[in-house]
Amino acid sequence: xxxxxxxxxxxxxxxxxxxxxxxxxxxxxxxxxxxxxxxxxxxxxxxxxxxxxxxxxxxxxxxxxxxxxxxxxxxxxxxxxxxxxxxxxxxxxxxxxxxxxxxxxxxxxxxxxxxxxxxxxxxxxxxxxxxxx
Amino acid sequence: xxxxxxxxxxxxxxxxxxxxxxxxxxxxxxxxxxxxxxxxxxxxxxxxxxxxxxxxxxxxxxxxxxxxxxxxxxxxxxxxxxxxxxxxxxxxxxxxxxxxxxxxxxxxxxxxxxxxxxxxxxxxxxxxxxxxx
Amino acid sequence: xxxxxxxxxxxxxxxxxxxxxxxxxxxxxxxxxxxxxxxxxxxxxxxxxxxxxxxxxxxxxxxxxxxxxxxxxxxxxxxxxxxxxxxxxxxxxxxxxxxxxxxxxxxxxxxxxxxxxxxxxxxxxxxxxxxxx
Amino acid sequence: xxxxxxxxxxxxxxxxxxxxxxxxxxxxxxxxxxxxxxxxxxxxxxxxxxxxxxxxxxxxxxxxxxxxxxxxxxxxxxxxxxxxxxxxxxxxxxxxxxxxxxxxxxxxxxxxxxxxxxxxxxxxxxxxxxxxx
Amino acid sequence: xxxxxxxxxxxxxxxxxxxxxxxxxxxxxxxxxxxxxxxxxxxxxxxxxxxxxxxxxxxxxxxxxxxxxxxxxxxxxxxxxxxxxxxxxxxxxxxxxxxxxxxxxxxxxxxxxxxxxxxxxxxxxxxxxxxxx
Amino acid sequence: xxxxxxxxxxxxxxxxxxxxxxxxxxxxxxxxxxxxxxxxxxxxxxxxxxxxxxxxxxxxxxxxxxxxxxxxxxxxxxxxxxxxxxxxxxxxxxxxxxxxxxxxxxxxxxxxxxxxxxxxxxxxxxxxxxxxx
Numbered sequence: 001x002x003x004x005x006x007x008x009x010x011x012x013x014x015x016x017x018x019x020x021x022x023x024x025x026x027x028x029x030x031x032x033x034x035x036x037x038x039x040x041x042x043x044x045x046x047x048x049x050x051x052x053x054x055x056x057x058x059x060x061x062x063x064x065x066x067x068x069x070x071x072x073x074x075x076x077x078x079x080x081x082x083x084x085x086x087x088x089x090x091x092x093x094x095x096x097x098x099x100x101x102x103x104x105x106x107x108x109x110x111x112x113x114x115x116x117x118x119x120x121x122x123x124x125x126x127x128x129x130x131x132x133x
Numbered sequence: 134x135x136x137x138x139x140x141x142x143x144x145x146x147x148x149x150x151x152x153x154x155x156x157x158x159x160x161x162x163x164x165x166x167x168x169x170x171x172x173x174x175x176x177x178x179x180x181x182x183x184x185x186x187x188x189x190x191x192x193x194x195x196x197x198x199x200x201x202x203x204x205x206x207x208x209x210x211x212x213x214x215x216x217x218x219x220x221x222x223x224x225x226x227x228x229x230x231x232x233x234x235x236x237x238x239x240x241x242x243x244x245x246x247x248x249x250x251x252x253x254x255x256x257x258x259x260x261x262x263x264x265x266x
Numbered sequence: 267x268x269x270x271x272x273x274x275x276x277x278x279x280x281x282x283x284x285x286x287x288x289x290x291x292x293x294x295x296x297x298x299x300x301x302x303x304x305x306x307x308x309x310x311x312x313x314x315x316x317x318x319x320x321x322x323x324x325x326x327x328x329x330x331x332x333x334x335x336x337x338x339x340x341x342x343x344x345x346x347x348x349x350x351x352x353x354x355x356x357x358x359x360x361x362x363x364x365x366x367x368x369x370x371x372x373x374x375x376x377x378x379x380x381x382x383x384x385x386x387x388x389x390x391x392x393x394x395x396x397x398x399x
Numbered sequence: 400x401x402x403x404x405x406x407x408x409x410x411x412x413x414x415x416x417x418x419x420x421x422x423x424x425x426x427x428x429x430x431x432x433x434x435x436x437x438x439x440x441x442x443x444x445x446x447x448x449x450x451x452x453x454x455x456x457x458x459x460x461x462x463x464x465x466x467x468x469x470x471x472x473x474x475x476x477x478x479x480x481x482x483x484x485x486x487x488x489x490x491x492x493x494x495x496x497x498x499x500x501x502x503x504x505x506x507x508x509x510x511x512x513x514x515x516x517x518x519x520x521x522x523x524x525x526x527x528x529x530x531x532x
Numbered sequence: 533x534x535x536x537x538x539x540x541x542x543x544x545x546x547x548x549x550x551x552x553x554x555x556x557x558x559x560x561x562x563x564x565x566x567x568x569x570x571x572x573x574x575x576x577x578x579x580x581x582x583x584x585x586x587x588x589x590x591x592x593x594x595x596x597x598x599x600x601x602x603x604x605x606x607x608x609x610x611x612x613x614x615x616x617x618x619x620x621x622x623x624x625x626x627x628x629x630x631x632x633x634x635x636x637x638x639x640x641x642x643x644x645x646x647x648x649x650x651x652x653x654x655x656x657x658x659x660x661x662x663x664x665x
Numbered sequence: 666x667x668x669x670x671x672x673x674x675x676x677x678x679x680x681x682x683x684x685x686x687x688x689x690x691x692x693x694x695x696x697x698x699x700x701x702x703x704x705x706x707x708x709x710x711x712x713x714x715x716x717x718x719x720x721x722x723x724x725x726x727x728x729x730x731x732x733x734x735x736x737x738x739x740x741x742x743x744x745x746x747x748x749x750x751x752x753x754x755x756x757x758x759x760x761x762x763x764x765x766x767x768x769x770x771x772x773x774x775x776x777x778x779x780x781x782x783x784x785x786x787x788x789x790x791x792x793x794x795x796x797x798x
Contacts, residue, residue: 002254003354004364005531031261035247038256042368048454049247049375052447056243061232066199067240070206074244076785077210079345079611082251083244084787085262088535092266098536099194102574105785107200109581110189111207111216113778114168114182118215120741120770121135122749123171128164129218132404133225136753137763138664175767181584182774188580209386212478212744217388221402231403235441238386242448246379253342253371255350265537268520269620270630271797297527301513304522308634314720315513315641318713322509327498332465333506339469340510343476345611348517349510351528358532365460373466376455377473377482380434380448384481387401389437394430395484398670399491475652478744483654487668497669501707504652508714512645519608519637521616534786563793567779570788581779588775593764598731599772605735606776609742614783615776617794624798631726639732642721643739643748646700646714650747653667655703660696661750665757 007040016040019050026054033086065094073108140173149173152183159187166219198227202237209241273306282306285316292320299352331360339374406439415439418449425453432485464493468503475507539572548572551582558586565618597626605640672705681705684715691719698751730759738773 009020009032019040020032039046057067068091075083088101096104117123142153142165152173153165172179190200201224208216221234229237250256275286275298285306286298305312323333334357341349354367362370383389408419408431418439419431438445456466467490474482487500495503516522541552541564551572552564571578589599600623607615620633628636649655674685674697684705685697704711722732733756740748753766761769782788 001529001531002256003351003531004254004367033259033262034256035251038254039250041254041364042372044454045250045368045372045375048372048451049250052243052451053247055443055447056236056239060236061230062202062236062240066202067236069195069199070203070237070240071244072785073203073206074210074241075248076781077207078245078248079780079784080248080251081787082256082258082262083248084784085258085535089262089264097194098573101536102577103189103193103195103200104203105782106189106574106577106580107195107203108207108785109577109778109782110185111204112211112781113774114186115208115211115213115216115744116741116777117172117178117182117770117774118168118213119744119749120737120773121137121171121174122746123135123167123215125215125218126166129166129215129222130400131222132400132402134662134664136664136750137766174763175771177587178767178771178774181587181771185580185584188576205386209382212385214388217385218402231440234403235444238383239441239444239447241386242379242383242444245382246375249342249378250371250375252345252350253338253374255347263533265533265535267795267797268522269617269797270520270633299525299528300522301517304520305516307520307630308638310720311516311634311638311641314638314717315516318509318717319513321709321713322502322505326502327496328468328502328506332468333502335461335465336469336472336503336506337510339472340476340507341514343473344511344514346514346517348522348524348528349514351524355528355530363460369455369459369461369466370469372455373461373469374473376451377470378477380452381474381477381479381482383438383444383448384434384479387403387437387440389401389433389481391481391484392432395432395481395488396666397488398666398668471652475648478647478651480654483651484668497706500669501710504649505707505710505713507652508645508649508710511648512641514611515608515644516637516641518611518616519604519640521613534788536786565791565794566788567783570786571782573786577782581782584775585779588768588771592768593762594734594768594772598734599768601727601731602735602738602769602772603776605738606742606773607780609739610777610780612780612783614788614790615780617790621794621796629726635721635725635727635732636735638721639727639735640739642717643736644743646718647740647743647745647748649704649710649714650700650745653669653703653706655667655699655747657747657750658698661698661747661754663754 002034002038004038004041006034006037008037012040013043015043016046019046023050035082035086065091065096068094069096069100069104073104076105076108077112135167135171137171137174139167139170141170145173146176148176149179152179155187156183168215168219198224198229201227202229202233206237206241209238210245268300268304270304270307272300272303274303278306279309281309282312285312289316301348301352331357331362334360335362335366335370339370342371342374343378401433401437403437403440405433405436407436411439412442414442415445418445422449434481434485464490464495467493468495468499472503472507475504476511534566534570536570536573538566538569540569544572545575547575548578551578554586555582567614567618597623597628600626601628601632601636605636608637608640609644667699667703669703669706671699671702673702677705678708680708681711684711687719688715700747700751730756730761733759734761734765734769738769741770741773742777
């Protein structure tokens, strides 16, 4: 149970409903997941966050699948269960195969291992890595 | 300065040199970055880590560029300077454009924002997100 | 279920009961929450932690409500469910309204977003921000 | 040095300059800090992030000083040096005294301690803390 | 429920069974815990991870109990429930008493507190602490 | 440079000097490291933190070397440079050899790797690991 009451479509203000409608239209689905019904506790945050997510996750220089896998990698690093489960689902919907998920998780594990080894020894940045193209 | 003395090629044992040689051959470069010369402080960890990185980062179901961008996303989330700088360089070498980097960092920021909002409200996982294909 | 057996008041040693009594007297409540009954697994840690919390969270240059909201912001960032739920309750008891909670969570999300963007680009600290008054 | 080239006002596109101008006007200052000149590497992220920060950090149900101290608490928890230094400066400008900073840091330390103790014992959430008002 | 289907011994490929057999033989037990049956989703990661864990956790310059307590300290800091519970069990099996667990958790809390205080004030590293033996 | 002015012995109040004197006497050294001279910015936090550290780090069910290595493991996980460098020095002083440091860092890397793999797959806790002795 979240720490606030989620807002169902039937109980939502017109301002909140407009965001719910846009989520369903953009994603071509007929339901709204708990992320948004809970965020509706604070309508300005609901609106701003949805508009940001819509802009950031749209395909551009990176395709949707790559973006979803990056989102999942960060969520696993941060240990956010909601985010891990929703973005595993989203990445699969965007085309992630089980073999891709297996390799993704191997990279997640490896990056977290070497990040801590680099910290532990306080490894110095090589001069070549400081150059900006 | 790291907390231990890095091991230069000239001073390295045959066991350590073999790893250095394999790093240079695999990556088609003529130098070894500080990650490995510092890890040589403990040869079994040097060898095991290099072999794991070589296996995990090889192109497979995911290509090298995608893997490098995922590594960078995790390193930025963990705030590991060495890892951020070395994998920004590696991702560029693998073909990451400045537009791709800009979008990658937008996803990094957004995922970290919504991860914490999901935590703060203790948003409940939707039943649909619990289903395994 | 915690990894150790919590200690109920009836089963507690006089040393542990003295801490429980002080918690109830200080907070003007008639029960002891699981944080403390679990910490009683190691009485010296129970006593030291309670005395530190009592000192640090007392109103001083900062009022209790501000302190509770800071506690909640950190707990959400660390994803500690126990801490998120207990300090959301404590902040509400200290006067936090739903509008204040909504803005607090917006700041939590934003700070975590820009923290990672600052890391990802390795943004340099401005000279003006290094000056100490 | 950041991993990309910051964009000075003189070299900025009209789109980027418009953001810089709004930052200076909103904050009543005559310079733009590195956060924004580095973010200008990706103009859509610059614009979206600034508009979000402006909205989230404006005084509302919480005043500016409280918001800045929460930002600092999260930045210290995440160990983002840029963010710690810039928000320590911003909080002081908004009225934070040295005594308030001392108590803030005491809460930062304490929350991080008890968060990990709660994790380590896997303390169970009390039923009373699960109730939503 | 994990995000993938765990692989029971009866359903496992010969490659996966070989790892399961080695886990049971090495640990002198007759069951395989969920870590490994879930990792079997991606057999190369199962094999590589098990071989690394076997090598790293074997007694050497540090004994098994010390290694398990270090693992638990990191898992509590990262708030990984699976890891906290499995390594609390493993540390007890290796000889950790309740008094040792109590002191371990006290150190976990204290280190997390002072880590954040050091960050919050941006404490400078003393010259003496930069010297490498 | 820290965000506040450290307090040298010569400039310290009697209250602060008493803590400095106790640090030097307890550790049998003739200088006070920056952790404490910076914490002196807020004398109640200086006094409370020192007394807690003195109690928690004293040898008991765990010896000093084990406690210092646990502290280092957490500091590397949290990426606190000050803490990594000061506790690497302290652990060496307490008897940590280079071989022990090498194994410690291997455990730090491995625990951080498997923590994130457990998160990424949302591995379920085995029933046996939920039992409390």
